[in-house]
Amino acid sequence: MNVMDTRTTSAMLYLDGVHVSFDGFHAINNLSLTLEPGEMRAIIGPNGAGKTTMMDIITGKTKPDEGTVLFDGVTDLTRLDETRIAELGIGRKFQKPTVFESQTVHDNLLLALNVDHSVRGTLFWRGSKAETERIDKVLETIRLTEARNRLAGSLSHGQKQWLEIGMLLAQDPKLLLVDEPVAGMTDIETHLTAELLKEINKTHTVMVVEHDMTFVRELGVKVTCLHEGTVLAEGTIDQVSSNERVIEVYLGR
Amino acid sequence: MTPHMLTRSLDRGATIFLAIVAACGILIPLSNLLLPAGSFLQVPTYLVALWGKYVCYAILALSIDLIWGYCGILSLGHGAFFALGGYAMGMYLMRQIGTRGVYGNPILPDFMVFLNWQELPWYWYGFDMFWFAALMVLVVPGLLAFCFGWLAFRSRVTGVYLSIITQAMTYALLLAFFRNDFGFGGNNGLTDFKDILGFNVQAEGTRAALFALSCLALIIGFLICRAIVSSKLGKVLIAVRDAESRTRFLGYRVESYKLFVFTVSACMAGVAGALYVPQVGIINPSEFAPGNSIEAVIWVAVGGRGTLVGAALGAVVVNYAKTFFTSGVLAPYWLFMLGALFILVTLLLPRGIVGTFNAWRDSAREKRTAAAAASAAAEDGMVQPKMAE
Numbered sequence: 042m043n044v045m046d047t048r049t050t051s052a053m054l055y056l057d058g059v060h061v062s063f064d065g066f067h068a069i070n071n072l073s074l075t076l077e078p079g080e081m082r083a084i085i086g087p088n089g090a091g092k093t094t095m096m097d098i099i100t101g102k103t104k105p106d107e108g109t110v111l112f113d114g115v116t117d118l119t120r121l122d123e124t125r126i127a128e129l130g131i132g133r134k135f136q137k138p139t140v141f142e143s144q145t146v147h148d149n150l151l152l153a154l155n156v157d158h159s160v161r162g163t164l165f166w167r168g169s170k171a172e173t174e175r176i177d178k179v180l181e182t183i184r185l186t187e188a189r190n191r192l193a194g195s196l197s198h199g200q201k202q203w204l205e206i207g208m209l210l211a212q213d214p215k216l217l218l219v220d221e222p223v224a225g226m227t228d229i230e231t232h233l234t235a236e237l238l239k240e241i242n243k244t245h246t247v248m249v250v251e252h253d254m255t256f257v258r259e260l261g262v263k264v265t266c267l268h269e270g271t272v273l274a275e276g277t278i279d280q281v282s283s284n285e286r287v288i289e290v291y292l293g294r
Numbered sequence: 295m296t297p298h299m300l301t302r303s304l305d306r307g308a309t310i311f312l313a314i315v316a317a318c319g320i321l322i323p324l325s326n327l328l329l330p331a332g333s334f335l336q337v338p339t340y341l342v343a344l345w346g347k348y349v350c351y352a353i354l355a356l357s358i359d360l361i362w363g364y365c366g367i368l369s370l371g372h373g374a375f376f377a378l379g380g381y382a383m384g385m386y387l388m389r390q391i392g393t394r395g396v397y398g399n400p401i402l403p404d405f406m407v408f409l410n411w412q413e414l415p416w417y418w419y420g421f422d423m424f425w426f427a428a429l430m431v432l433v434v435p436g437l438l439a440f441c442f443g444w445l446a447f448r449s450r451v452t453g454v455y456l457s458i459i460t461q462a463m464t465y466a467l468l469l470a471f472f473r474n475d476f477g478f479g480g481n482n483g484l485t486d487f488k489d490i491l492g493f494n495v496q497a498e499g500t501r502a503a504l505f506a507l508s509c510l511a512l513i514i515g516f517l518i519c520r521a522i523v524s525s526k527l528g529k530v531l532i533a534v535r536d537a538e539s540r541t542r543f544l545g546y547r548v549e550s551y552k553l554f555v556f557t558v559s560a561c562m563a564g565v566a567g568a569l570y571v572p573q574v575g576i577i578n579p580s581e582f583a584p585g586n587s588i589e590a591v592i593w594v595a596v597g598g599r600g601t602l603v604g605a606a607l608g609a610v611v612v613n614y615a616k617t618f619f620t621s622g623v624l625a626p627y628w629l630f631m632l633g634a635l636f637i638l639v640t641l642l643l644p645r646g647i648v649g650t651f652n653a654w655r656d657s658a659r660e661k662r663t664a665a666a667a668a669s670a671a672a673e674d675g676m677v678q679p680k681m682a683e
Contacts, residue, residue: 100543127545139540141533148529158546160554166526167298212544 048114053078053246059108068094070270081242083257084250086267092250101126132214138201142194153208183207199230219249235259303520311603319509323502346573349508353566355609357559363600366535371460373587375435379564384484384577386427405479431568439560447549468582483578598646
């Protein structure tokens with residue numbers, strides 16, 4: 042792990058001049074972005090703007106060609122792999138809900154808990170009261186207490202999205218990356234999800250990628266619009282959505 | 295194994311399975327030895343040896359199920375670990391022959407004398423001692439699996455690519471063991487064994503004891519597998535099988551988990567091979583044939599992968615069918631039947647015998663609970679609801 046001598050930034054997440062290209066296609070182009078501790082940020086932008094690639098870079102799935110990615114002011118994420126980054130405290134919810142379908146809701150959360158993840162630790166694991174309490178609390182937060190013993194694969198689409206958010210909570214990371222949490226949700230579910238994220242934001246730094254503008258408006262946080270792998274506009278939802286370029290490339294006239 | 299792991303790993307199916315294996319392991323040898331030959335209940339010696347072979351196959355199937363059924367690693371080269379365990383045992387048995395060989399050389403096995411070798415190669419040292427051979431039965435397959443797995447899993451070789459390189463591994467070993475100068479008897483392999491730990495390998499008592507030991511090994515192997523899959527590690531394995539990259543993003547080092555089960559599984563396969571060799575009386579390079587490994591995967595598929603009991607059952611059922619059909623007029627068609635069996639199971643019973651049975655039982659249970667809940671709700675309408683216990 043590459044720890045620098047001094048904190049160079051107060052930001053929880055600091056991206057500077059990041060470039061990634063896949064076979065000549067510039068997915069991320071001189072992207073710079075900072076997230077302060079405790080902040081919630083909404084990321085919008087048209088398809089192919091590089092939103093998911095950016096999350097891939099932060100979580101170690103993709104290595105940038107150049108640029109700086111600092112976590113918590115000191116850790117260079119570009120040199121670490123997915124497991125190490127997850128251990129540091131960055132959790133991710135995928136665009137397509139990815140839960141462990143053949144295991145119960147309870148077991149999904151148990152797997153996500155940020156306890157000993159070593160082979161030996163899990164082999165000789167025996168549940169503790171503290172773990173059970175934490176799982177119960179998460180189940181309550183994501184409104185799945187009734188479904189605790191159901192297989193995750195049998196949940197509705199919206200419930201799977203929540204379960205995945207619940208897994209993030211169980212992981213208790215410092216930074217949550219949430220990719221399209223309300224895709225395919227009903228209006229009520231969307232509203233509840235916004236409430237849930239606001240609740241989570243009280244104790245965590247959150248980055249949300251979402252297309253649903255009603256949802257983004259409801260979150261009421263700073264918005265960054267990406268386009269062709271770089272920041273096009275940043276500000277409140279009203280500022281961003283009245284920006285000429287944003288209207289042109291994303292929102293439409 | 296700590297007590298909580300043992301109690302957690304024994305559900306009803308597992309207990310029934312263990313009881314049956316234990317009963318066979320005790321009753322079959324007793325019937326063979328104590329009842330008069332030819333009586334109705336007496337199990338003839340040739341059957342004891344044959345079933346002993348099935349039990350070894352069941353252990354091999356169990357080891358494949360542990361990695362394939364629970365962790366999604368489809369090894370098409372597991373026969374290699376089985377054969378390596380077998381060779382380790384075979385080397386011990388060769389050294390036990392001593393001066394009773396055709397050439398009467400007290401140190402060198404016959405094939406070395408035949409090849410005009412003057413002294414024992416260094417890698418044969420120690421195999422005259424049983425404890426050393428027994429250790430090598432675990433260490434050689436385990437070490438190969440560890441090195442192979444370390445390279446493959448760290449490089450994130452998965453799915454069909456991993457299956458292909460495991461296949462290549464067993465094929466490479468097949469070619470190596472075929473060579474005379476490799477020092478393991480070449481084409482003929484190791485055979486003409488005399489005794490094991492001082493007991494004649496041909497004697498009825500030894501055969502019965504080997505059968506009982508094989509059953510014991512199956513029981514121990516099964517308990518180890520159950521303890522692994524019913525621990526939290528088992529949940530991680532299933533998570534890796536179903537969504538590998540998701541598991542990584544939760545902070546699990548997936549390659550360590552794969553390496554762990556792959557090595558455990560290879561050691562189990564080695565033990566199966568070591569018990570197999572004294573019962574069939576020979577080990578030769580054909581045990582490395584890729585077809586053997588594929589056949590073992592078919593046993594698991596037929597029995598039901600991810601069930602453990604099913605893997606063992608599949609090994610016994612398919613091999614019983616193999617013995618039955620290859621000893622009759624249908625013999626030339628056995629491979630076609632095996633192929634057809636695999637296709638039919640894939641199409642009609644994708645979960646295998648035990649997997650299908652479990653699914654059927656679960657859905658029946660669910661219906662019963664639903665019906666009970668419905669009738670309870672109806673009663674609640676008429677009388678005051680009582681507090682549930």
